[in-house]
Amino acid sequence: MKTFKTLxxxxxxALAASAAQADVKIGVSISLTGPGSGLGIPMQNQxxxxxxxxAGEKVQLIILDDATDPxxxxxxxxxxxxxxxxxxxxxxxITAVAAAMTDIASEAGTVQLAGSPxxxxxxxxxxxxxxxxxxxxxGHAVVEHMKxxxxxxxxxxxxxxxxxxxxxxxxxxxxxxxxxxxIATERFARTDTSVTPQALKITASNPDAVLIVASGxxxxxxxxxxxxxGFKGKIYQTHAAATQDLMRVGGKSVEGAFVVSGPAVIAxxxxxxxxxxxxxxxxxxxxxxxxxxxxxxxxxxxxxxxQVVLEKILPVALKKAKPGxxxxxxxxxxxxxxxGRTVFSHGVMNWTPADHWGYTLETGVMLKVVxxxxxxx
Amino acid sequence: MDSTIASILLLDGLTNGAVYALLxxxxxxxxxxxxxxxxxxxxxxxxxxxxxAIFQTGKVPGTVWLLxxxxxxxxxxxLFSRWQHHRSLPIALKAALKTLAAPxxxxxxxxWAAPQQWPLLAQAAMSVAIVTxxxxxxxxxAYQSLESATPLVLLIVSVGVHFALTGLGLLFFGAEGFRNPxxxxxxxxxxxxxxxxxxxxxxxxxxxxIVLLWLYFERTLRGKALRATAVNRTGARLMGISTHAxxxxxxxMAAFIGALSGLLIGPTTTVFYDxxxxxxLKGFVAAVAAGLSSYPGALIAAAFVGVIEAFGSFWxxxxxxxIVFTLILPVLLVRSIYGHxxxxxx
Numbered sequence: 001m002k003t004f005k006t007l008x009x010x011x012x013x014a015l016a017a018s019a020a021q022a023d024v025k026i027g028v029s030i031s032l033t034g035p036g037s038g039l040g041i042p043m044q045n046q047x048x049x050x051x052x053x054x055a056g057e058k059v060q061l062i063i064l065d066d067a068t069d070p071x072x073x074x075x076x077x078x079x080x081x082x083x084x085x086x087x088x089x090x091x092x093x094i095t096a097v098a099a100a101m102t103d104i105a106s107e108a109g110t111v112q113l114a115g116s117p118x119x120x121x122x123x124x125x126x127x128x129x130x131x132x133x134x135x136x137x138x139g140h141a142v143v144e145h146m147k148x149x150x151x152x153x154x155x156x157x158x159x160x161x162x163x164x165x166x167x168x169x170x171x172x173x174x175x176x177x178x179x180x181x182x183i184a185t186e187r188f189a190r191t192d193t194s195v196t197p198q199a200l201k202i203t204a205s206n207p208d209a210v211l212i213v214a215s216g217x218x219x220x221x222x223x224x225x226x227x228x229x230g231f232k233g234k235i236y237q238t239h240a241a242a243t244q245d246l247m248r249v250g251g252k253s254v255e256g257a258f259v260v261s262g263p264a265v266i267a268x269x270x271x272x273x274x275x276x277x278x279x280x281x282x283x284x285x286x287x288x289x290x291x292x293x294x295x296x297x298x299x300x301x302x303x304x305x306x307q308v309v310l311e312k313i314l315p316v317a318l319k320k321a322k323p324g325x326x327x328x329x330x331x332x333x334x335x336x337x338x339x340g341r342t343v344f345s346h347g348v349m350n351w352t353p354a355d356h357w358g359y360t361l362e363t364g365v366m367l368k369v370v371x372x373x374x375x376x377x
Numbered sequence: 378m379d380s381t382i383a384s385i386l387l388l389d390g391l392t393n394g395a396v397y398a399l400l401x402x403x404x405x406x407x408x409x410x411x412x413x414x415x416x417x418x419x420x421x422x423x424x425x426x427x428x429x430a431i432f433q434t435g436k437v438p439g440t441v442w443l444l445x446x447x448x449x450x451x452x453x454x455x456l457f458s459r460w461q462h463h464r465s466l467p468i469a470l471k472a473a474l475k476t477l478a479a480p481x482x483x484x485x486x487x488x489w490a491a492p493q494q495w496p497l498l499a500q501a502a503m504s505v506a507i508v509t510x511x512x513x514x515x516x517x518x519a520y521q522s523l524e525s526a527t528p529l530v531l532l533i534v535s536v537g538v539h540f541a542l543t544g545l546g547l548l549f550f551g552a553e554g555f556r557n558p559x560x561x562x563x564x565x566x567x568x569x570x571x572x573x574x575x576x577x578x579x580x581x582x583x584x585x586x587i588v589l590l591w592l593y594f595e596r597t598l599r600g601k602a603l604r605a606t607a608v609n610r611t612g613a614r615l616m617g618i619s620t621h622a623x624x625x626x627x628x629x630m631a632a633f634i635g636a637l638s639g640l641l642i643g644p645t646t647t648v649f650y651d652x653x654x655x656x657x658l659k660g661f662v663a664a665v666a667a668g669l670s671s672y673p674g675a676l677i678a679a680a681f682v683g684v685i686e687a688f689g690s691f692w693x694x695x696x697x698x699x700i701v702f703t704l705i706l707p708v709l710l711v712r713s714i715y716g717h718x719x720x721x722x723x
Contacts, residue, residue, distance in 0.1 A: 033544065035651065038552035160695055187695040190554075191652040193396070193642055196389040197690035200382055217554040221647045249556045249647050 023058035024314065024323045027080030029091035029101065030115060034068030035190070036094035038216050039299045043093055043115055045291055046303035054307075055315040057323065066092050070100035077101035081108035087323050088332055090306055091115055093299055095162050102128050109326055111333050113309065115302050117357075119166065125356045129336055131302040133262055133347065133364065134357045138239050139171040141260050141364025142211065143178050145377065149234060151209045155184040155202035157195075157222050158213030167213040167238060183207050190218035199225035209233050215240035220250035227253045234258060239364070244294050247372045257369045258377070262346040264301030266367060269376045275343050279308070283345040298346075305344040312339050381569040386687045392576050392645070393659075394683020395583035396638050400660025401667070401675035402590065403634040408669045409607035410627040412528045413520060416535040419657020420542035421508055421635025423650055426643035427546070428504040428636075430555035437491040439549025440507055441484045444514070448480035451517040458522075476517065480510045497558060505636045512632030513625035520628075524620055539654065546650035554652070557643035579641045586634065587676065603627060659686070659701065666708045 028047060031040035047061055062084055066073040073092050080086045081104060089105050089112045092098040098114040105112035106127040114130045146154070154175070158164030164187060175182060184205045186198035199222065202210060210233060212222050219241035226235060235257050237246065242261035246254055263270055267280035283304040284296050313335040321327035342349045347363030367374040400418055407415040424440055431438035452473040459469035483506050490503060519538050523530060561574025594600040605613040606623040614620060635653075642648065642656070663682050667674030682701060689700040 033547055035552075037547060041552060187697075188690070189655075189698070191649055191655050192690075192697075193393050193646045193652075193656060194389055194687070195690075197386055197687050198694045200385060201691050201694075204382065216552075217556075217647055218649075220554075220556070245553045249554060 023060045024054070024088075025060050025062065025084060025086040026310075027076070027084055027086035027089045027091075028061055028063045029066045029073055029076035029080070029089065029097075030063070030093045031068040031097060032065035036068035036092075036097070039093040039115075040065075040068075042295075042297035042300040043303040045295075046287060046300040049286060049290055050307060054310050055318060057314060057318060059310070059314075062086065066094075066097050068094055068097060070097050073097035074100040074104060077104040077112075081105070081110055085324060086110065087329055088113060088310075090303075095119075095166070110329050111336065113306055115299065115306075117166070127333060129351060129356045129358075131305055131346075132298075133239070133359045135167050135170040135238075136174070137357070137359050137361060138260050138262075138364045139167065139174050140361050141366055142236055142238075142258075143171065143174045143180065145258060145260075145366045146175075146180055146209060146234075146236070147178050149209070151180060151234065153181045153183045153207040153209075154236075155186070155205060155207040155210045156182050156213070157186045157188065157198060157202060157210055157226070159215075159218075160187040160189055163215065163240065164213045167211075171211070188214075188222060190214065192221070195222045195225040196229070198222070199229045199231070202226070203229045203231050207233060209236060211236045211238075212241070213238050216243050217245040217249045219246055220254060223250055223257060224253040236260070239298060242298060242367065242374070247369060251372075254369050255372075259367045259369065259374065260364050261367050261374070262298055262301065262363065263365050264304070264345040265296050265298055266365065266374055266376060267296075267345070269374075270365070271376075275348050276345060279343050280345040301345045305346055305349075308342065308344055309336065309339075309349075312342055382691070384568075384570050386691055387684060388570055388572065388576065390684035390687030391680060392579050392683070393642075393686060394680040395579050396642050396656065397660045397663050397682050398676045398679035399583055399586060399634050399638045399641075400657050401663035401679045402587065402672055403631040404657075404661050404664035405667060405669055405672060405675050406590075407627055407631050408664070410603050411516075411520070411524070411531075411624045413531045414528065414535055414661075414669075415628075415631060416532075416539045416654075416657070416661075417515070417542050418631060418635055418660065419653030419655070420539060420546065421511065421632050421653065422639040422642070422656055423546055423550075423648055423653035424511070424542070425504055425508045425636030425639025426557060426648040426652075427550045427555055427639075427650065428507055429501055429557055429640060429643060430648070431550065432491060432495075432500040432504060433497075433557065435492055435494055437488050438504075438507070439545075440511075441487045443545055443549065444480050444507060444510065445484050447511070447514045447518060448477050448484075451514045452476045454517060454522075476514075480514060483507055483510050497560065501560070501640050505633065505640065508636035508639070509629060509633040512629035515632070516625045516628040521621055521624060524624065543651050543654065546653075550650045552650070554647035554649040555643075556647045557640070559644040560640075573645075575641075575644050579645075582637065582641060586637070587672075590630075590672070599626065655698075659683075662702065662705050665705055668712060 030043050031037055032044060050061055064076045066076050080089050089110055093115040095116040095118055098116045098118045102120055112128050117130055117132045117134050158167060184202045186202055188195045188198055210226055212219055219237055223235055237257055237259040239261050242259050242265055263276045264280045264283055267284040270277040283301055287300055288295055313332055316335045317331040320331040336351055337353045347359045349358045351358040366377040368377050403418055404415055407413050428438040428440045455476045456469045456473040459472045487503055487507055519534055559575050560578055563574045565572045594604055602618045603623055606618055659682050663679035664675050666678035686701050689697045
């Protein structure tokens with residue numbers, strides 16, 4: 001009987017040991033359906049190319065769809081921390097959904113690596129890191145370019161959602177500092193049948209330039225409406241519009257548009273001295289090999305950068321603790337804060353305890369649409 | 378605001394209003410005949426526009442595969458219910474084949490035609506045909522067995538059908554939008570206002586369709602049968618009018634109107650897989666303003682919704698939808714005070 005008990009004890013210890021050496025589990029919650037699916041699906045595509053082992057440790061991705069629904073996102077996050085006991089959460093691709101997951105992740109002491117620029121009150125982002133550039137970083141590039149071009153007044157034409165609102169909020173102080181005035185602020189929704197009235201109003205106030213804040217193919221309609229109303233000034237687009245869809249839908253009308261972008265989508269055109277060039281080219285080549293020419297996408301780039309982060313921090317964190325433990329999760333967080341200058345496909349990242357956004361102001365690249373293609377300005 | 382801006386806004390509003398009018402008419406039509414509040418009306422708009430967009434790329438639209446799937450399900454349901462009824466295999470098989478015939482013919486034609494890059498108008502006709510045959514199938518699969526249920530149950534089914542069609546739309550067309558080429562590129566300057574050919578097409582099509590509908594209901598036996606069903610279902614059945622056939626015919630017409638509306642707005646805006654819902658909802662607002670019973674009422678209300686939307690976007694673009702949908706409140710209030718609640722008898 002005694003030997004039997006010893007046997008059980010040995011077996012249990014062995015099991016426990018193997019459990020402690022379990023795979024690194026990462027919960028990914030992204031929007032694969034609903035209005036945000038245009039951003040989530042490319043991320044999922046990139047995650048399909050994820051390596052199965054990093055630093056000699058098996059990495060298991062659990063990908064769930066949050067349907068662009070904050071409630072569903074929160075439920076996914078809850079499932080990750082209670083049932084799956086993940087070591088890190090990635091997501092969501094949509095700001096509103098990612099914001100709903102933040103509290104749950106920080107309660108459980110799990111790093112949330114958001115695929116969207118989530119703004120939370122100061123001090124609440126202890127466990128939250130962002131992969132995309134903040135709108136301020138991108139807005140910086142836009143405002144600098146406007147200054148160079150001698151723009152004095154602009155019209156704002158943006159989505160009536162969080163994306164439009166955040167841009168307006170973050171770019172207003174930058175514009176003030178540069179002495180540029182917003183003389184018209186108009187809103188529209190992606191599924192509107194017409195933006196003619198808004199375009200009319202902006203054209204009537206005759207600004208030097210218009211900033212259109214919209215994403216993907218939704219950015220083309222307001223642009224076309226402005227051109228149709230005979231607007232002769234410069235038209236700026238944000239980084240969410242930096243996809244081929246802008247030209248596919250907009251055609252001739254979007255010629256000459258200025259589009260701010262992260263470096264990843266224009267990998268080949270980056271100047272040789274740009275630190276992201278080799279990484280961005282690696283991302284683009286692998287992604288387009290799998291999904292066809294010109295399929296590159298800003299959000300797929302963010303998913304690629306998530307892999308860059310893990311390749312850097314996992315070897316360090318694995319020395320401190322075993323996956324599946326709270327110590328390991330804390331180690332991941334600490335390593336991210338101290339990992340220092342890391343080259344992403346989307347720029348140079350340098351997270352610090354005080355700054356969980358991390359990109360430097362030089363990240364945004366201004367592109368111009370010439371003959372239906374993006375050219376670096 | 379000067380008269381130039383006002384006239385441009387008015388034109389923009391009336392153009393959108395014409396499309397809302399068509400959808401409003403379809404909503405009224407479906408409700409009066411079947412008592413279904415047909416929320417998926419807008420999905421036919423998106424399907425019509427996007428099917429044409431996929432034809433433009435030379436591929437077979439996903440709607441064709443769904444059509445075949447839906448037709449098979451409908452055929453099996455038909456086979457089963459006829460078998461239960463008559464216990465005769467030939468009758469049941471014949472009914473099932475009848476259900477399958479049109480969808481399969483249209484699908485095969487579409488699969489054959491897709492890579493051949495037909496001219497725009499032929500592809501447009503193809504798209505309308507595909508979406509139109511959805512009508513009777515949707516009725517057969519989702520509504521027919523619940524025909525005598527309360528309007529509330531039918532409304533809940535409608536919500537389900539709406540979500541199913543939107544989700545499938547995402548699957549077939551992807552998350553990004555498409556813009557169709559214009560059917561008529563010319564522009565005409567009328568004083569300060571430039572009218573595009575597409576605007577004229579929208580206006581003329583809307584008017585033509587309304588006249589055709591009127592003729593259909595006034596002058597044809599089938600149209601009169603539908604009106605009879607709308608007035609009194611039991612009475613119509615006693616007169617030998619099949620409620621199944623009426624329902625399927627009504628939804629065929631609704632799908633046709635939806636697909637046509639999709640082709641009309643396709644060149645003027647970017648259509649997404651989920652664009653239809655909001656467009657349909659505005660048609661619905663117009664239909665409700667007309668008490669879900671009056672065609673001319675829906676027409677006027679739709680033009681009104683379009684114009685309010687245009688002026689609302691100009692003055693307070695952030696509150697545009699709020700303005701449009703708040704409109705329905707005073708209308709409902711007036712209707713419930715002065716109305717006679719005649720609908721409740723069903």
